[in-house]
Amino acid sequence: MERRSLTATIFVYAAALLLAAVILAPVVWLFIMSISSTTDLITKPLRWWPETIDLSRYGVLLSSVANSAGQAFVASLFNSLEVAGMATAAALLVAVPSAWAVSRTPAIGWSLYAVIATYMLPPVALAVPLYMALSALGLLNNVFGLALVYLTILAPFTTWLMKSGFDSIPREIESAATVDGARLDQILRLITLPLAAPVMATAALFAFLLAWDEFFYALLFTSDQRAKTLTVAIADLAGGRVSDYGLIATAGVLAALPPLIIGLFMQRALISGLTNGGVKG
Amino acid sequence: MSALELIDIRKRYGTVETLKGIDLSLASGEFLVLLGSSGCGKSTLLNIIAGLAEATEGDVRIGDRSVTGVHPKDRDIAMVFQSYALYPNMSVARNIGFGLEMRKVPAAERAEAVQKTAKILQIENLLERKPSELSGGQRQRVAIGRALVRDPQIFLFDEPLSNLDAKLRMEMRTELKRLHLMLGTTIVYVTHDQIEAMTLATRIAVMRDGQIEQLATPDEIYNRPATRYVASFVGSPPMNMLEATVADGIAHIDGSLSSLALPDDIKEKAGQARDVVIGIRPESLSLAATGDMAFGIDAMVEVVELTGPELVVTSTIGNQRLTASLPPKSKVTAGTAQRFAIDAGALHIFDKATGKRL
Numbered sequence: 001m002e003r004r005s006l007t008a009t010i011f012v013y014a015a016a017l018l019l020a021a022v023i024l025a026p027v028v029w030l031f032i033m034s035i036s037s038t039t040d041l042i043t044k045p046l047r048w049w050p051e052t053i054d055l056s057r058y059g060v061l062l063s064s065v066a067n068s069a070g071q072a073f074v075a076s077l078f079n080s081l082e083v084a085g086m087a088t089a090a091a092l093l094v095a096v097p098s099a100w101a102v103s104r105t106p107a108i109g110w111s112l113y114a115v116i117a118t119y120m121l122p123p124v125a126l127a128v129p130l131y132m133a134l135s136a137l138g139l140l141n142n143v144f145g146l147a148l149v150y151l152t153i154l155a156p157f158t159t160w161l162m163k164s165g166f167d168s169i170p171r172e173i174e175s176a177a178t179v180d181g182a183r184l185d186q187i188l189r190l191i192t193l194p195l196a197a198p199v200m201a202t203a204a205l206f207a208f209l210l211a212w213d214e215f216f217y218a219l220l221f222t223s224d225q226r227a228k229t230l231t232v233a234i235a236d237l238a239g240g241r242v243s244d245y246g247l248i249a250t251a252g253v254l255a256a257l258p259p260l261i262i263g264l265f266m267q268r269a270l271i272s273g274l275t276n277g278g279v280k281g
Numbered sequence: 282m283s284a285l286e287l288i289d290i291r292k293r294y295g296t297v298e299t300l301k302g303i304d305l306s307l308a309s310g311e312f313l314v315l316l317g318s319s320g321c322g323k324s325t326l327l328n329i330i331a332g333l334a335e336a337t338e339g340d341v342r343i344g345d346r347s348v349t350g351v352h353p354k355d356r357d358i359a360m361v362f363q364s365y366a367l368y369p370n371m372s373v374a375r376n377i378g379f380g381l382e383m384r385k386v387p388a389a390e391r392a393e394a395v396q397k398t399a400k401i402l403q404i405e406n407l408l409e410r411k412p413s414e415l416s417g418g419q420r421q422r423v424a425i426g427r428a429l430v431r432d433p434q435i436f437l438f439d440e441p442l443s444n445l446d447a448k449l450r451m452e453m454r455t456e457l458k459r460l461h462l463m464l465g466t467t468i469v470y471v472t473h474d475q476i477e478a479m480t481l482a483t484r485i486a487v488m489r490d491g492q493i494e495q496l497a498t499p500d501e502i503y504n505r506p507a508t509r510y511v512a513s514f515v516g517s518p519p520m521n522m523l524e525a526t527v528a529d530g531i532a533h534i535d536g537s538l539s540s541l542a543l544p545d546d547i548k549e550k551a552g553q554a555r556d557v558v559i560g561i562r563p564e565s566l567s568l569a570a571t572g573d574m575a576f577g578i579d580a581m582v583e584v585v586e587l588t589g590p591e592l593v594v595t596s597t598i599g600n601q602r603l604t605a606s607l608p609p610k611s612k613v614t615a616g617t618a619q620r621f622a623i624d625a626g627a628l629h630i631f632d633k634a635t636g637k638r639l
Contacts, residue, residue, distance in 0.1 A: 172366035175333050180427070181354035181383035194370045 027256075033249035034058070041245055057250040069237070073251060075225040076233035081258065082143045083218075083229055084211035087150035091158045091207050092200065094151070099162035100192065104171065112163060115156045123216050134221055141227045146218060150211045157210070158203040165199025166192070201266045209259055230255045283345070284309040284467040285330065285435055290339035292325055292491075299325050300336070301491040307484075312461050312468045314478040316514070317488035323471045324439060326488075330469060331360050331437050344434050354383070359428035360437040363444060365420045367412040367427075374399075374408040377426045384431075398430040401460070418449045425460070438470040442477060454480060475515045479503065487511045505629075509636040512560045512629055518593060518604050521566075523559045524633065532559060537599025539578055544625050550639040557639065560629035563593070566605035568613065569622035577622040578603070585615050594619075 004012075033041060034057060036050035063070030102112045130149055131140070139145025169192060177187045193200070215231040222228045228236075234251045237244070285307040292300040299322045307313050315323040328334040330341055332353035341348050348356045359380070367376050374395050375382070381391045399405045402422045412420055421441060428436055441457075442450045458481055461468060472478055478485050479499045487494045487502065487510070495507040506512035512520045525532040525541070530548040532541045541559065569577045580596035580603050587593075592607045596619065605621055613619060630639045 170364055170366065172362045172364050173368060176360065176362055176366035176427075177368070177379070177383075178333065179331060179353045179358065179360045180380035182379075186383065191368050191370065 030249050030252050033246055034253045036246055038244065038246055054246070057244075057247050058254070060247065061250055061254060069247075072225055072228075072236075073233055073254075076228045076230050077254070077258075079143055079222075079225075079227055080212060080230040080255075083147045083150060083227075084208050086144070086147040087154055087211045088204055088207045090147065090151045091154035092204055094155045095158035095162045095203065096193070096196075096200070099159045100166050100188070102159070103163045103166035104174075112156075112159060116160060119156050127217070127220055130217070131220060140221055141223045143227050146221055146227060146229070147211075149217050149221065150214060153214070154207040154210060158207050161203040161206070162196065162199060165196045165203075169195050205259075205263060205266055208262065212255075212259055283307060284311070284343070285469065286340075286342040286345075287326075287330070288340040288342070290326065290329060290336045290341070292322070292329065292334070293337045299491050300329075303339070303491075303493060305486065305493070305496065307467060307469070309467055310465045312470065312481055312483045314482035314485045315469065315471045315488055316473070316475060316478040316485050318473055318514075321488040322491040323473075323488050327360075327437055327439055327469060327471045330435070331358055332356050357434040358437055359431050359433040359435075360439065361421075361424045361428050361441045363440040365412075365424040365444070367420055367423055369412050371411075372408065373404065373410050373412065373415070373423050376412065376423055377408075377430050380427065380431045394430050395426075398426045401429065401463075402426050417445050418453060421445065421453055422456075425457075429460075429464075434467065436466055436468045438468065440472055441470075443472070443474070450477075457481060475517070479515065487514060505638070506560070507638050509558055509560070509631040512631070516562060518563050518606065520629070521559075521561045521563065521603050523561070523598065523601050523603070525557055525559050527555055527557055532557065534559075534578075534598050534601065536601060539580075539598050541578060541623075542576075543630070544576075544628065547628060547630050547639065550630070556633035558631045558633050558636075560631060561603075561623060562627055563604045563606040565624040565627035566603075566607070566621045567624075568607065568611055569620040575622045576625050577620050579618060579620050582613055582615050582617055582619045585613050596621075 032049065035053050035055060036047070037052060037054040040047045040050045059070075060068075061070050061073045064074060065071060098112075102109055134140045134142075134145045134149070137145070139148065173191060173195075174187050177191055182190065213231065214229075215235070218229045218232050219235070222232060230251075234248060234255065237248050237251055283306045285305070287303050287305040290300055290303040291298065303326060305313075315326060317323045325334060329336045330343075332348065332351060336349070343356055343358065368379065371379065374392075377398055378391045378395045381394060386394070395408070396405070399408055402425060404419060404422050404426065407415060407419060407423070412423065415423065421444075424441070438457075442453050445453060454477060460466075461481070470477075470481060479502075482499050484496065485499055485502050486496045489510055495502060495511045497505075497507075502511060502515055506515065506520075509522065513522060524535045526535060527533075527543065530543050532543055534540065569575055578598065580598045582594055582596040584595040585592060586595075587609060590609065592609050592611050592613065594605045594607055594611075594613050596603050596605070603621070607613065631637060632639055
């Protein structure tokens with residue numbers, strides 16, 4: 001490492017700490033809110049650390065008593081998992097072949113740009129056509145219908161990401177495999193896809209997060225426990241006459257857990273995918 | 282029987298013709314080098330032989346069988362790529378055996394073949410490693426091994442040494458020569474490096490603008506270049522090219538008062554009067570005493586560089602440049618006039634308009 005003065009070192013650490021504080025503060029506050037009692041949350045001046053730690057709201061939200069807030073929340077948690085999971089899987093299924101085709105055939109690269117262009121449209125513009133289409137297909141208030149809508153958002157994005165991943169894999173490797181006698185499916189299965197695995201993991205995680213956090217379409221296209229997702233359920237908690245901020249915070253903490261767990265599991269693949277976008281030959 | 286035959290190969294991309302009719306026949310065991318600067322079509326030609334690209338017109342015959350439209354894997358060829366193109370996710374052993382694996386060769390037989398190949402290339406101790414754990418030279422050996430293990434009719438090499446540093450390149454060059462002598466394989470080798478071409482080839486095809494400029498043995502390419510382009514491409518330092526006008530058997534060097542009396546055999550071919558380019562290899566020049574009437578030419582010495590084994594002297598004749606490679610201990614001073622004797626048999630005369638050898 002190069003020589004650095006003490007002031008510079010202090011400055012670097014201070015900057016890093018500041019960045020960490022800015023990023024972490026809302027999350028920490030969310031967690032504190034979720035374990036504070038309602039009285040602690042509404043006292044003035046604000047109490048930064050609760051007098052007694054109150055975990056009861058976690059019990060409320062995770063209870064399975066019929067017709068309770070808990071049951072609705074748990075149902076929406078599973079809806080979210082299903083919708084985001086299906087949409088992500090379908091997005092990868094679409095993205096991998098199309099991204100490979102675009103990457104290996106520069107002449108059709110424009111088509112990807114055309115698809116990306118649809119990305120520029122505000123979601124509101126598509127809301128009515130999508131609503132009518134879902135209604136015609138009988139897929140309103142249905143996890144499959146919502147997953148289908150999410151697929152249209154995720155597929156362009158994952159294709160784009162996968163294309164840059166495939167771009168970084170030298171074509172000569174595939175040529176070599178062709179000369180070695182591998183069929184197209186063997187080349188993809190044995191060579192290209194294993195090499196693109198880190199990018200695939202990155203694409204999957206980002207797609208999952210995007211679907212997990214989506215609110216607008218979910219609000220429009222779902223109406224009850226059969227298809228409502230987490231984001232909508234959390235909004236419902238805030239929509240009553242009396243809002244329990246602690247409860248909303250608890251729901252937020254619980255909603256953040258599944259993506260966090262997935263992220264932790266894919267950490268290694270993710271880091272290499274984010275940093276070098278692929279493989280060196 | 283010819284191992285490889287190319288008949289009037291043409292390749293067009295839209296309106297651009299990158300290969301303009303290549304005819305070539307290669308006997309079994311030959312080492313053919315396709316030599317040319319970038320963009321001359323040599324790699325395209327190799328890809329057409331490999332089947333990675335299809336020719337627009339013409340026919341490729343391998344072992345007296347037309348392979349036009351045949352998949353690369355069924356052409357009985359193996360190819361070594363510039364970037365090695367090893368499979369990064371597989372061990373060295375699996376990399377080498379991959380071609381056999383795809384051809385459903387039983388595992389035991391495959392392992393044996395991999396062992397044998399590794400032994401030839403002296404990489405037995407690397408078999409369990411991943412390509413990322415190898416040095417450039419070792420990767421190159423693995424890439425060669427991958428081609429070798431299948432024992433194909435023709436080996437194709439696409440600038441295989443250009444990613445290596447100078448010292449390693451020399452080692453691998455010798456290694457390739459050794460392999461060729463040992464295994465007697467037929468090789469087509471693409472490079473832009475004239476030294477690789479000269480040292481490795483049994484025959485060189487110098488390519489330019491999608492055509493073969495000259496197809497001959499290295500000796501002939503060097504000593505009897507067919508065109509001015511071939512003459513200037515091969516040799517280091519490159520051949521001196523003096524523009525001159527011939528009148529009555531005497532070549533007057535353009536832009537100077539110097540002249541050269543042409544030897545009789547060339548005098549005849551040059552005819553009465555024409556514009557020519559006189560090619561003289563730097564090593565066919567030697568120092569002559571001033572006033573020495575031996576066959577030679579006067580020049581003004583500008584720069585003297587000692588490279589170690591030789592002394593490279595750059596001088597001017599009028600506004601034209603003359604480079605000479607002399608023994609290192611020659612007495613030459615920059616800024617003085619110097620007479621250079623020329624080995625009379627080493628003159629190459631080209632027609633200035635067509636660039637063809639007279």
